[in-house]
Structure formats: structure tokens, C-alpha cells
Amino acid sequence: xxxxxxxxxxxxxxxxxxxxxxxxxxxxxxxxxxxxxxxxxxxxxxxxxxxxxxxxxxxxxxxxxxxxxxxxxxxxxxxxxxxxxxxxxxxxxxxxxxxxxxxxxxxxxxxxxxxxxxxxxxxxxxxxxxxxxxxxxxxxxxxxxxxxxxxxxxxxxxxxxxxxxxxxxxxxxxxxxxxxxxxxxxxxxxxxxxxxxxxxxxxxxxxxxxxxxxxxxxxxxxxxxxxxxxxxxxxxxxxxxxxxxxxxxxxxxxxxxxxxxxxxxxxxxxxxxxxxxxxxxxxxxxxxxxxxxxxxxxxxxxxxxxxxxxxxxxxxxxxxxxxxxxxxxxxxxxxxxxxxxxxxxxxxxxxxxxxxxxxxxxxxxxxxxxxxxxxxxxxxxxxxxxxxxxxxxxxxxxxxxxxxxxxxxxxxxxxxxxxxxxxxxxxxxxxxxxxxxxxxxxxxxxxxxxxxxxxxxxxxxxxxxxxxxxxxxxxxxxxxxxxxxxxxxxxxxxxxxxxxxxxxxxxxxxxxxxxxxxxxxxxxxxxxxxxxxxxxxxxxxxxxxxxxxxxxxxxxxxxxxxxxxxxxxxxxxxxxxxxxxxxxxxxxxxxxxxxxxxxxxxxxxxxxxxxxxxxxxxxxxxxxxxxxxxxxxxxxxxxxxxxxxxxxxxxxxxxxxxxxxxxxxxxxxxxxxxxxxxxxxxxxxxxx
Amino acid sequence: xxxxxxxxxxxxxxxxxxxxxxxxxxxxxxxxxxxxxxxxxxxxxxxxxxxxxxxxxxxxxxxxxxxxxxxxxxxxxxxxxxxxxxxxxxxxxxxxxxxxxxxxxxxxxxxxxxxxxxxxxxxxxxxxxxxxxxxxxxxxxxxxxxxxxxxxxxxxxxxxx
Numbered sequence: 001x002x003x004x005x006x007x008x009x010x011x012x013x014x015x016x017x018x019x020x021x022x023x024x025x026x027x028x029x030x031x032x033x034x035x036x037x038x039x040x041x042x043x044x045x046x047x048x049x050x051x052x053x054x055x056x057x058x059x060x061x062x063x064x065x066x067x068x069x070x071x072x073x074x075x076x077x078x079x080x081x082x083x084x085x086x087x088x089x090x091x092x093x094x095x096x097x098x099x100x101x102x103x104x105x106x107x108x109x110x111x112x113x114x115x116x117x118x119x120x121x122x123x124x125x126x127x128x129x130x131x132x133x134x135x136x137x138x139x140x141x142x143x144x145x146x147x148x149x150x151x152x153x154x155x156x157x158x159x160x161x162x163x164x165x166x167x168x169x170x171x172x173x174x175x176x177x178x179x180x181x182x183x184x185x186x187x188x189x190x191x192x193x194x195x196x197x198x199x200x201x202x203x204x205x206x207x208x209x210x211x212x213x214x215x216x217x218x219x220x221x222x223x224x225x226x227x228x229x230x231x232x233x234x235x236x237x238x239x240x241x242x243x244x245x246x247x248x249x250x251x252x253x254x255x256x257x258x259x260x261x262x263x264x265x266x267x268x269x270x271x272x273x274x275x276x277x278x279x280x281x282x283x284x285x286x287x288x289x290x291x292x293x294x295x296x297x298x299x300x301x302x303x304x305x306x307x308x309x310x311x312x313x314x315x316x317x318x319x320x321x322x323x324x325x326x327x328x329x330x331x332x333x334x335x336x337x338x339x340x341x342x343x344x345x346x347x348x349x350x351x352x353x354x355x356x357x358x359x360x361x362x363x364x365x366x367x368x369x370x371x372x373x374x375x376x377x378x379x380x381x382x383x384x385x386x387x388x389x390x391x392x393x394x395x396x397x398x399x400x401x402x403x404x405x406x407x408x409x410x411x412x413x414x415x416x417x418x419x420x421x422x423x424x425x426x427x428x429x430x431x432x433x434x435x436x437x438x439x440x441x442x443x444x445x446x447x448x449x450x451x452x453x454x455x456x457x458x459x460x461x462x463x464x465x466x467x468x469x470x471x472x473x474x475x476x477x478x479x480x481x482x483x484x485x486x487x488x489x490x491x492x493x494x495x496x497x498x499x500x501x502x503x504x505x506x507x508x509x510x511x512x513x514x515x516x517x518x519x520x521x522x523x524x525x526x527x528x529x530x531x532x533x534x535x536x537x538x539x540x541x542x543x544x545x546x547x548x549x550x551x552x553x554x555x556x557x558x559x560x561x562x563x564x565x566x567x568x569x570x571x572x573x574x575x576x577x578x579x580x581x582x583x584x585x586x587x588x589x590x591x592x593x594x595x596x597x598x599x600x601x602x603x604x605x606x607x608x609x610x611x612x613x614x615x616x617x618x619x620x621x622x623x624x625x626x627x628x629x630x631x632x633x634x635x636x637x638x639x640x641x642x643x644x645x646x647x648x649x650x651x652x653x654x655x656x657x658x659x660x661x662x663x664x665x666x667x668x669x670x671x672x673x674x675x676x677x678x679x680x681x682x683x684x685x686x687x688x
Numbered sequence: 689x690x691x692x693x694x695x696x697x698x699x700x701x702x703x704x705x706x707x708x709x710x711x712x713x714x715x716x717x718x719x720x721x722x723x724x725x726x727x728x729x730x731x732x733x734x735x736x737x738x739x740x741x742x743x744x745x746x747x748x749x750x751x752x753x754x755x756x757x758x759x760x761x762x763x764x765x766x767x768x769x770x771x772x773x774x775x776x777x778x779x780x781x782x783x784x785x786x787x788x789x790x791x792x793x794x795x796x797x798x799x800x801x802x803x804x805x806x807x808x809x810x811x812x813x814x815x816x817x818x819x820x821x822x823x824x825x826x827x828x829x830x831x832x833x834x835x836x837x838x839x840x841x842x843x844x845x846x847x848x849x
Contacts, residue, residue, distance in 0.1 A: 254745035261740045289818070317739065360818035368815060375811050379804040386803075390787070390796050398792060403734045405742075405785035412800060543723035606747055636723070 003068055003147035006056030007162060010097070013049040013104075014141050016042050017134035021127050028123040036123050040111050043126050046104035046133060054101050057094060057146055061087055066173035069160045070094055070146040076178030076602040078572035083179060086189045090179045092313060093146035095192070099309065100136040102193075102200040103129065110204055110229075118225060124211035125204075132203055135335050143327040178602035184571075187247030191240055195267055198237025199305045202274060204229040206302035206343075209295055213346040218291060218353040223281045231514075231663040234278055237271050238659065242652045253608035253623050255640035256535060257648070260409040262317050262388045266308035269384055273301040276377035283367045286432055288357030290367075292347065293374070295354060299343040300381075306336050316392060364435040369427040376420045383412040410536070421474040421529065424522050425451075425481045447480035454480075463538070471533045475526045482519045489516075513665035520658025527651030534618075534644025541641070543625065547634035551583075555641040557620050558583040562592070564627055564635060574599040578624045578635055582613055595624040595637065618643040721762040729768050730755050736779035743783075 020042035027035025057070075061084045066072045074087040074094065089098040107129035111122060118125070140146065151159045151168035159165055182188065205226035212222035244267065245257035258264060277297040283290045311317060314329035347354070360368060387404040395401045429443040454476040455469055463469065486505070493504035509516040542554045551560040560581040569575050577596040583589055593611025600607070613620040619642040627635035730744035735751050743751055743758075754775075761771050775783045787793035 253747075254742070259740065259742075356818060360815055363815060363819075371811060371815065375804075375807055378807060379800075382803045382807075383800045386796070386800050391782075394787070394792065400780060401782040402787035402793060402796075403740065403782045403785060404787065404796060405734060405740070408786050408796065541724075541727075543727055545723070608747060638723075638727075 002056055002060055002065065003149055003162070006053050006060070007141075007145060007147040009049055009053040009056065010137060010147075011141055013046055013053060013100075014134060014137040016045055016049060017130045017137055020046070020130040021134065024123040024126040024130070036126075039123065039126050039130075043104075043111060043130055044108050046130070047101070047108045050097065050101045050104050050137075054088065054097055057097065058085055058088055060147075061085065064176070066176050067149045067170050068146070069148050069150060072150070072173050072176045074176070074179050076176040076572075078602060079178060079184075080571055082189075083184055086183075087179045089192050089196070090183050091146075093140065093144040093148075095196075096136055096140050096144055096313070097146060098193075099196055099200065100133050100140065102196055103133045103136065103203060106200050106204055107133065107207075110207075120215050120217060121208055121211035121222065121225070124214050125207040128207035128210050129203060131339075139328050139331060143331065175602065178600060181598065181600040181603050181605050181607045182251060184600075185247060185251050187243055187250060191243040191247050194236050194243055195240030198233055198235075198240050199270065199309065201229055201233035201236055202270060202301050202305050205233070205277075206298050209298045210343060210346065213295065213343075213350050216350065216353065218350055220281075220284050220288070220291075223284055223294065227281070227667075228663060230274070230278060230281070231659070234271075234274050235656075235659040235663055237267070237274060238655065241267055241271060242655070246649065246652075249645075250612075251607065251609065253610055255539065255541060255610075255621055255623075255638075255642065257645075258532075260387075260406045263312050265384045265388050265409075266311040269381055269388075270301050270304040270308055272377050272381045272384070273297055273304055276374045277301060279370050280374050283370050287367050289360065290371075291354040291356065292351060295347045295350075296344075297374075299340065299347065302343070303336055303340045306332070306339070310336060311388065362434045362436070364430060364437065364440060366427055366430045366432045366435065369423055369430055373420065373423050373427065376416050376423065380413050380416050383409065383416070387412075417529075418471065418474060421471075421478055421526070424525070425474065425477040428481055428485050428519070428522075444481065447484045448477060450480045450484075451476035465537070468533060468537050471529070471537075475529050475533075478526045479523055482522050486516065486519055509661060510665055512667070514662045514667055517658045517660075517662030517665075520661060521655055522658075524651040524653075524655035524658055527647045527654060529651075531645045531648025531651060534647065535642045538643040539640060541639060543636065543638040545626075545634055545636040550634060552637055552639055554639045555618075556585045557590075557639070557641065558585070558587075559593075559620075559622055559637065559639055561635055561637065564624075569598075572601065574601065576624070576627060578611075578627065578637075580611065580622055580637070582620060593620070593622050595622045597624055597627075614646050616646060619645045719763075721759050725762060726755055726759045729758055729762070729771055732768075732785055733772065733775055733783050734785060736775075736783050742785075 020039045022039075023035050023042060024039035027033070027037075027039055060068055060071050061075050062081060064071070064075070064077055070091055070093050074091040075084045079087070087094070089095040107126070110125060110129070145162050148160050148162050150171040150173065151161055151165055152171040153159065153165075153168050158171060159168060164170070205222075208222040208226045208229075212218055244264065248259070248264075249257040277294065280290050280294055280297060284294050310329070310332035314326055314332050316326075316329055362368065387408055390404055391402050425447075426440070426444065430440055451473055455473040458472045459469060463472075486508070489508045490501055490504040493499050493508055494501055497504075499507065540555055542552060544552050546552055546561045548561055548563065551558050553559075560583065562579045562581050564576065564578045566574065566576050575596055575598055577594050580593050580595065581589060582591055582593060591613060593613060595611040596609050598607045598609060599605075608623055608625070611622040619640075621640040621642055623638040623640075625636040625638050727744040731742050733743040733754075735741040735743050735746040735748070735754075737750050738746055738748060741751075743754055758771055761774070766774075772784065776788070781788055781793075787796050789797065
């Protein structure tokens with residue numbers, strides 16, 4: 001009964017989504033507020049409907065309905081309740097329901113809030129969000145049904161189907177296969193929702209952009225309306241990426257957090273265009289330039305959001321043939337193609353209306369530097385996109401599959417990221433409109449000199465390698481410039497208003513949260529860069545088999561194998577846990593670590609969980625690779641020393657502070673900094 | 689050649705071979721390579737079975753066997769390139785971390801720089817266009833507010849600095 005109820009609800013939701021698209025288009029064409037209101041209510045109905053469908057699924061996950069294929073694949077009796085709930089997004093079919101659920105929530109939020117203000121946009125916002133929701137619900141209803149059940153034929157074959165095929169009986173498995181052990185980790189519980197939230201919330205600015213193109217309101221209104229949505233989307237996506245990295249570091253057991261895996265790149269690509277978009281919308285807001293480009297960026301971001309989901313969900317990465325065989329792959333492909341071509345068609349149609357309102361005055365102005373920033377982000381995107389799809393093209397054309405791995409990405413993106421860092425150092429000091437070498441030079445020489453002093457200290461005390469030194473110089477430059485810029489602002493307030501420095505800092509930030517929140521984010525990116533450079537340029541590792549009381553030496557550490565124990569954990573894991581003592585090069589005891597191997601009998605899979613000792617200078621990361629009973633050879637350990645890596649996580653915390661400042665504090669930026677009303681392009685035929 | 693001279697040559701060659709033999713045996717009996725030596729090469733190879741997992745950290749049994757094979761090859765005196773070539777021959781180019789620089793694979797390396805240079809060119813041209821027309825023929829009624837706007841903007845920036 002439950003599967004029928006759940007599936008029925010999702011079918012109704014799918015139909016309601018289609019209805020809301022139809023009603024919105026019809027209402028808009030007939031200028032009928034009643035139809036548009038009906039479309040809005042239909043869209044508002046989507047979230048409760050999908051919530052009910054999802055609740056049915058969760059109920060079945062919690063109550064071990066192993067006749068349902070999805071429940072069988074992602075849960076087992078031994079899993080704790082919270083993991084059974086999070087298994088919702090642990091498999092293909094459930095994650096598509098999850099996507100639709102989040103999409104409907106965001107779409108509802110848009111139309112609940114100040115609906116009257118955006119009356120001319122909202123029919124089209126409903127159309128775009130409901131088409132997207134309908135697409136994902138369609139995938140669930142037609143191809144990846146989480147409620148499909150097992151049916152046994154008389155000759156013992158098992159068929160997976162929603163309805164009973166002829167001459168079959170329902171088959172109920174005794175126990176499920178259980179969630180992939182890699183996904184049974186707190187990081188993995190939060191990471192996918194964050195990533196999906198980022199993905200889904202980027203649909204909102206896209207929807208408004210499309211509405212602006214269709215209605216002809218091509219001024220910056222759509223950008224102002226979606227400013228906060230975009231920031232939230234970017235915050236979620238960034239958080240998803242950081243949590244994913246932390247999860248990889250803690251769970252995958254290869255000593256790093258980013259392996260340039262296509263799945264990681266799939267999430268990074270919309271982040272790249274999204275970050276470029278965040279910067280370039282400022283040019284449109286303040287100078288009325290780049291309208292065409294902003295449209296293209298938001299369309300690209302949307303396409304990459306769907307493409308990212310497609311990459312991870314269609315099986316295309318494992319092989320082109322798997323993709324061709326999977327039902328949802330071609331559907332995704334068609335959807336991305338159709339939405340992309342339609343969107344670009346609309347941009348071309350409105351191209352003349354999207355011309356800039358003012359001109360670029362100087363190639364050193366902030367807007368010119370932002371353009372350069374956009375070029376660099378797009379260049380990283382080109383490298384990533386090409387690196388991800390080339391193996392597929394190669395397989396299609398030559399039949400030979402190739403790997404495009406970390407060396408390619410590191411070589412190709414390294415100089416681009418370094419250039420971005422340089423821009424981050426220069427751009428905050430350049431002025432909008434006009435800037436000259438002299439003014440820029442006057443502003444930058446002090447922080448540039450301070451950064452040089454920091455680099456000299458690094459040269460003396462840390463490394464003499466040229467490339468890391470260049471990297472550290474750029475980090476120091478950005479931090480010095482940002483702090484200097486902040487301090488200048490606070491000093492001005494301190495002098496003119498007599499505020500103490502803390503108050504001045506606070507008020508400065510509150511007065512322009514996007515700008516100063518952005519500065520926090522810049523600093524956080526630099527701290528992250530320190531962590532990334534540390535692990536990429538200075539990581540060392542060793543592996544050896546040692547007897548009990550034997551030791552491995554690496555860098556300044558000595559790791560002594562003390563004991564090993566095996567026991568069953570409460571969640572049915574079979575744990576093999578080693579105890580190792582950590583000593584420094586003087587022989588002083590620093591503590592003990594517990595690297596372990598968890599064996600999950602339901603999934604018949606091992607997980608290698610490292611023992612980590614984190615300090616500001618480095619991480620000691622110990623893996624238990626293999627072990628034998630104490631009478632034999634001992635245990636094999638792999639040890640990494642990951643210098644500076646913890647600055648990455650510290651950077652992430654600062655990032656959240658900065659992003660929350662930008663997104664939570666209302667922008668009290670004086671309106672006159674924006675393009676005056678008189679300069680805006682008139683909107684023929686559109687009632688305001 | 690007389691028989692005695694022939695014998696001499698044979699003996700001489702045998703002696704030479706005998707001299708070489710211990711060296712060869714010593715080469716074959718190289719101490720077992722350490723895990724680090726094996727991993728250094730395995731790190732540059734990708735598991736032919738699992739997706740995008742370097743061979744040095746892949747936990748599957750197949751990969752363990754492949755690492756043992758590398759160890760064996762190292763102990764037999766194979767060079768790093770020979771081992772990598774062996775795996776590429778056996779399992780295809782996908783085991784290498786980067787596509788080999790041959791044929792169509794060149795596209796991987798050439799296309800991104802070309803696109804980036806084309807993008808930079810387009811951007812420069814666009815910037816040039818944006819700066820030019822305004823100087824030639826400002827739209828009526830636009831120049832003044834724009835200047836006023838910039839003046840206000842700079843005033844604002846000065847106030848803040």
C-alpha cells in the first residue's frame with residue numbers, strides 16, 4: 001500500500017508542476033491574474049505534495065520495507081535510524097526526489113515573499129522553476145522510481161517494477177544491502193544537502209533572468225531581486241564543496257581532500273561561474289555594464305548545475321556505454337540542450353536591449369579588473385570542463401578511454417589561480433570608473449612591501465623554493481591589501497566620528513556588508529590557499545610494515561606501533577583499531593592515534609579511517625593499511641605529513657563568517673552608488 | 689683459425705661471461721623494493737578497475753596484486769617508464785594519470801589554451817569597443833549624468849578612504 005501511496009503522490013506532484021507551467025503561460029498570454037494566481041497556488045502545492053511523497057519514502061526506509069528496491073539498496077536492519085533517514089539521498093532515485101523537494105521549497109519561498117512587488121516576473125519564474133521541478137519529478141515518475149518493488153516469477157527470476165507483472169509474487173528480502181559505508185559519515189550526511197541547496201538555489205537567479213529576458217525588463221532589477229538568493233546559493237555551494245573536501249580527507253583515506261575527480265569538478269564548475277557572476281553583477285549594479293555577459297553567466301551556471309547532476313547521476317562517467325544504456329542519461333542530455341538553447345536564443349533576441357548603459361573609462365578601473373577576474377574564472381572552467389568531457393569524447397571517437405588526472409589540472413589551473421590571487425590583491429584598491437597607475441601604485445606600495453617582508457621571513461624560516469614563495473607572496477599581498485583597506489576605512493570613521501576602532505570596524509561592516517563580507521571571504525580564500533599549497537607542495541609520506549613496538553619515521557615524527565584490537569561496534573561494524581604512539585624528533589611523546597579499518601558486513605566493504613593529529617603547522621595522518629596477527633609480521637601503516645593543511649579548515653570558518661555577513665546583514669549601501677534611475681534603459685511596453 | 693686458437697677464444701668468452709654472471713645475479717637479487725618505492729610508481733598509475741583512484745591508495749584486492757606486480761618488476765630491475773608502459777600496454781591508456789601525448793590526445797593540451805587566448809582576445813576587443821564609442825559620439829543626455837555620477841562616486845570613495 002505504502003509504495004502505491006508514495007508513487008501516487010509523486011505522480012500528482014508531477015502533474016501539478018505541469019499544470020502550474022501551463023496555467024502561468026496561459027495566464028500571462030491572456031493577461032489573466034486568476035490563471036496566474038492559480039499557477040502560483042499550484043506551485044505552492046508542490047512542496048507539501050513532494051514532502052508527503054518523501055515522508056512515505058522515509059517511513060519505508062525506517063521500517064525496513066525490503067520489498068522496495070531502493071530501500072533494499074540503501075538501508076539494512078543494522079543501520080541506526082538517522083542513517084536510514086539520510087539514506088534518502090544516498091541513492092539515485094531518492095536523491096532525485098530530494099532535488100525536486102528542495103527545488104519546490106525554494107520556488108515556494110520566492111512566491112511567498114513580496115509576491116506583488118515582482119508581478120511581471122513571477123509568471124515566468126513559476127514557469128522556469130516548475131519546468132525544472134517537473135523535469136526531476138518526471139525522471140522519478142518514469143525512470144527512477146524509488147517505490148519500485150521486487151517481483152519473483154515462477155521460475156525464480158526477480159523483476160523490479162512498480163506494479164506486479166503477470167504471474168509474479170511480491171518478494172521481500174530479509175535484509176537490505178545497506179548504505180555505502182563511505183556515505184555513513186557525518187560529513188556525507190550534510191555535504192550532499194548543502195551541495196544540492198547550492199545547486200537548487202542557483203535556479204532562482206536563473207529563473208528571474210529568464211523572466212527579465214521574456215518580459216523585456218532587461219535593466220538590473222532581476223539582479224537586485226535575486227542578489228540575496230545568489231549569495232545564499234553561493235554560500236551553500238561553497239559549504240557543500242568544503243564539507244565534501246573534509247569528508248574526503250577524513251574518510252577516503254588517501255591523505256588528501258581534493259583529487260580532481262570528475263564528481264568533484266562537477267560541483268566546482270557551477271561554483272566557478274557563480275563566483276564570476278557574483279563579481280560581474282556588481283559591475284552591472286554600479287556601472288550598468290555587462291548585462292549581456294551576466295545573462296550568459298547565469299545561464300551557464302544553471303546549465304552547469306543540471307550538467308553536474310547529470311554527470312553524477314547518469315553513469316556517463318563510468319563509460320559512454322553505461323550512459324547510453326541508462327534511461328535518465330539521454331533525458332538529462334535533452335533537458336540541458338533544450339534549456340540552454342532556449343536561454344541563449346532569448347539572450348540573442350534581447351541582445352540590443354542588453355547593451356551597456358555607460359562606457360568603460362579605464363582599463364585599470366575596478367570594472368576592468370573584474371572583467372579580468374571573469375576571464376580567469378572562465379579559463380579555469382574551460383580547463384575543468386574539457387578535462388571532464390575529454391575522456392568521454394575520446395571513448396566515443398577512438399574507443400579508447402583515457403584518464404585526465406591531477407597533474408593536468410594542477411599544471412593548467414595553477415597559473416590561473418595565481419593570477420586570480422594577484423587580482424584579488426589589486427582590485428580592491430582600484431576605483432570604480434577611473435583609475436591610473438599612479439593612484440593604484442600609491443595605494444598598493446605599502447601592502448606590497450609588507451607582503452615582501454612576510455615572504456622574506458618565509459624564505460629564511462620555511463622554504464626557498466621559488467613557486468611556493470611566489471604563492472606565499474600573493475597570499476601575503478591579498479591579506480595585507482585587504483587588512484589595509486579595512487583599516488583605512490575604520491581609521492576614516494575613527495577620525496571623523498571619533499569612534500573607537502572596534503566600533504568603527506563594526507559599523508563599517510554593517511554599512512556595507514557585501515563589500516566587507518567579501519573582504520572576509522578574500523582573506524578566507526587566502527588561508528585556504530595556504531592549506532592547499534601546503535598539502536600540494538610539501539606533503540611527504542611513507543609506508544612500511546612494522547612489528548609491535550616497531551616505529552616509522554617521517555619528517556619530524558616517529559610513529560610507534562603499540563597494539564591492535566578487533567571488536568564489533570554497536571552498528572554492526574567490525575572494527576580493527578591500532579594504537580600508535582607519536583613522538584617528535586627529540587623523542588618526546590606527543591600523544592596516541594587510532595587508525596582503524598571498519599568492515600561493514602552488510603555492504604561487504606572496508607573503510608580505512610585515519611588517525612589524525614592536527615596542528616597549525618601540519619597534520620600527521622596515519623592509515624592502517626593492513627595487519628596480521630601479532631605473531632606474524634605486524635601491521636602496515638601509511639603515514640602522511642600534510643603541512644599547513646589545517647589553514648584550509650580555518651579559512652573555511654572565516655569564509656562562513658564573511659559570507660554570512662554579506663548575506664544576513666541588510667545592505668545599506670547608499671543608493672547613489674548604484675546607477676541612477678535616469679540612466680536606465682527604458683522598458684517599452686512594460687508596466688512598472 | 690687453428691683449433692688451439694679457437695679454444696682460446698671460447699675460453700676467453702666463457703671467462704668473460706663468467707665475470708658477467710655474478711653481476712647479473714646480483715642484479716636479479718636486488719633486495720625487495722620498499723613500499724615507498726612501489727607507491728612512488730603506483731601513485732602515477734590509475735586503478736584500471738575503479739574510477740579515478742590512484743593505484744597506491746586503491747584498497748581493492750586487484751590493486752594489491754598490481755602493486756605486488758610493480759614490486760616484482762622493480763626487483764627484476766625494470767625502470768619506472770618500463771613499468772608504466774607495461775601497465776598502459778596491458779590495460780590501456782586510462783591507467784596513466786594524463787593522456788599520452790599522441791594523436792587526438794593532443795587536443796586535451798592544446799584546446800584550453802587556445803580557448804583562453806581567444807577569450808582574452810575577445811575581452812580586449814570588447815573593452816576597446818566600450819571605451820571607444822563613448823569618446824566619439826556620446827548618446828545625448830548621457831554624458832552629463834554619467835560624469836556627475838562618477839564625480840559623486842569618487843567623492844564617496846574619497847570619503848571612505
